[in-house]
Amino acid sequence: MNPQESELHYPFGDSLPDTGCTIEVATGVRWLRMGLPFALNHINLWLLEDGEGWTVIDCGIATDETRDAWEQVFAQELRGRPIRRVIATHCHPDHVGLSAWLCERWNAPLQMTVGEYGLARMMSAGLPGADGPSMIPHFRSHGLTDPDKLAALDGRKSYYPTLVPKVPEHFLRLEERTPIKIGEHGWRVITGFGHSPEHAALYCDALGVLISGDMVLPRISTNTSVFAIEPEADAVGQYLSSLEKFLPLPEDTLVLPSHGKPFRGLHKRVAQLQAHHAERLDEVRVACATPQSAADIVPLMFKRELDMHQLSFAMGEALAHLHRLWYAGELKRVEGNDGVLRFVLGN
Ligand SMILES: [Zn+2]
Numbered sequence: 001m002n003p004q005e006s007e008l009h010y011p012f013g014d015s016l017p018d019t020g021c022t023i024e025v026a027t028g029v030r031w032l033r034m035g036l037p038f039a040l041n042h043i044n045l046w047l048l049e050d051g052e053g054w055t056v057i058d059c060g061i062a063t064d065e066t067r068d069a070w071e072q073v074f075a076q077e078l079r080g081r082p083i084r085r086v087i088a089t090h091c092h093p094d095h096v097g098l099s100a101w102l103c104e105r106w107n108a109p110l111q112m113t114v115g116e117y118g119l120a121r122m123m124s125a126g127l128p129g130a131d132g133p134s135m136i137p138h139f140r141s142h143g144l145t146d147p148d149k150l151a152a153l154d155g156r157k158s159y160y161p162t163l164v165p166k167v168p169e170h171f172l173r174l175e176e177r178t179p180i181k182i183g184e185h186g187w188r189v190i191t192g193f194g195h196s197p198e199h200a201a202l203y204c205d206a207l208g209v210l211i212s213g214d215m216v217l218p219r220i221s222t223n224t225s226v227f228a229i230e231p232e233a234d235a236v237g238q239y240l241s242s243l244e245k246f247l248p249l250p251e252d253t254l255v256l257p258s259h260g261k262p263f264r265g266l267h268k269r270v271a272q273l274q275a276h277h278a279e280r281l282d283e284v285r286v287a288c289a290t291p292q293s294a295a296d297i298v299p300l301m302f303k304r305e306l307d308m309h310q311l312s313f314a315m316g317e318a319l320a321h322l323h324r325l326w327y328a329g330e331l332k333r334v335e336g337n338d339g340v341l342r343f344v345l346g347n
Contacts, residue, residue: 004272008218008265011254016261020072022047025262026207026254028183030077034060034069036094038309040220043094044258046211047077050183053084057202057211058258061097061163070098087111087174089213089258090196091120093163100166111172111180113191115198119229120167123160129229132156138228139315143293143340152308174200190246194224194239194320203249210249211256215242216269218260221276225316226323234327235320236277243270277321284321288331291342294319 017023022030028049033042046057060066083106088096096112099120103110112120122130135153144150174180176191185204192199192215202211214222224235251267263269280301284292287300297318298311306314322343325331331343 002219005219007268007272008263010218010261010263012262019069020076022073022077025256026209028185029207029209029256031256031262032069032073032077034066034094036061037063040259042259044256044260046256047073048182050084053082054078055085055087055182056083056102057087058089058095058213059086059098059102061093062101062165063097063163066098067101070102082106083108085109085111085172087200087202088116088120089201089211090199091116091123092196092214093160095213095258096120096167097164099164100168103168109170109172110168111174113174113189113198113200114171116196116200117167117171117173119197120164124164124167126157126161132159134228135312138231139295139312141339141341142315142319143295143342144311144315145295145340149308149311153312156308156312192239192242192245194235194237194242195222199242201246203253207254208250208252209254209256210246210266212246212258214258215239216246216255216266216273217257218255218263218269220259221273223313223317224320225313226319227316232323233320234323235316236281236324237327240274240277240324243273246270280321281324284318285325285330285345288322288325288343288345291334291336291344292322293340293342294322296342297322 017032022032025031030047032045036043048055085108086099086102088099099110133154136150174189176189179186179188185206187202187204190201190203195214199213199215201213201215224239226233226235252264253266255266256262283300284297294315298314301318302314326333329347332346333341333343335341
């Protein structure tokens with residue numbers, strides 16, 4: 001446990017649900033975990049009692065292992081009741097991957113925000129601009145010129161469609177202004193930005209539970225990246241202002257994150273994340289005494305060896321920190337004769 005984590009409280013200790021099993025974390029709210037083949041090796045999903053059936057929150061990626069784990073859940077954990085609805089917090093593969101499979105199998109609707117649903121459909125279809133190869137000119141213009149790395153990016157064409165082969169053709173819209181009912185309880189939708197287009201966290205006042213998705217995680221900081229489809233995004237700025245939306249919730253809220261363990265200490269964690277980004281922005285500001293591309297900033301922010309998956313997030317994250325200072329008027333952006341965009345102090 002790192003020092004920051006020791007400031008949080010984990011009410012379930014080291015307990016983790018076994019594959020295909022669940023742990024009840026609040027009345028009618030059950031925790032399950034599915035494996036992921038990345039450095040981040042698991043995702044938490046939630047099964048909520050919903051009248052005569054269940055609502056599922058998030059899906060896992062489309063692999064046989066995840067489908068097998070779901071089959072165990074169906075056999076052991078549903079008490080003979082059907083899944084009535086599938087909610088996905090956002091469009092990333094670990095959250096929406098098996099949505100079509102779950103919805104078809106249970107004849108259940110998918111509920112998402114329109115921003116997340118739209119991007120999931122675009123990426124699953126591999127549309128130009130929302131696919132792997134669109135990253136090549138984007139990252140090249142931000143200083144990633146190593147031909148081997150660019151070739152590896154090109155090879156990631158099928159990354160998203162492999163993990164999310166299909167998204168249902170219809171959806172029910174989640175909106176911040178419209179609370180939803182799951183079983184006995186009302187849940188508020190809290191939208192968040194900077195990690196994905198319109199992330200939905202869910203808060204139930206009666207239960208004192210926040211399903212935080214990827215917006216508030218206990219152990220790692222949420223990725224905030226600028227990618228090709230929105231090349232001038234202020235992802236860090238959006239994320240930091242979204243974090244403030246969690247501060248009115250009670251400090252003893254039980255936070256159910258998509259990665260890591262359920263915890264209490266929401267305000268503490270928000271403060272840690274704000275401090276983390278302030279430190280990152282300080283490092284970037286100091287470096288930008290001389291012109292820096294996003295590729296120049298990556299080794300400053302990430303001091304370990306990165307695989308291609310990690311490098312693409314690291315490039316996106318470095319650029320997002322440069323953009324925050326650019327939008328704040330602290331940096332200006334200059335294009336070099338080599339076509340690379342660099343950022344330097346001044347306005
Ligand atoms: Zn995510």
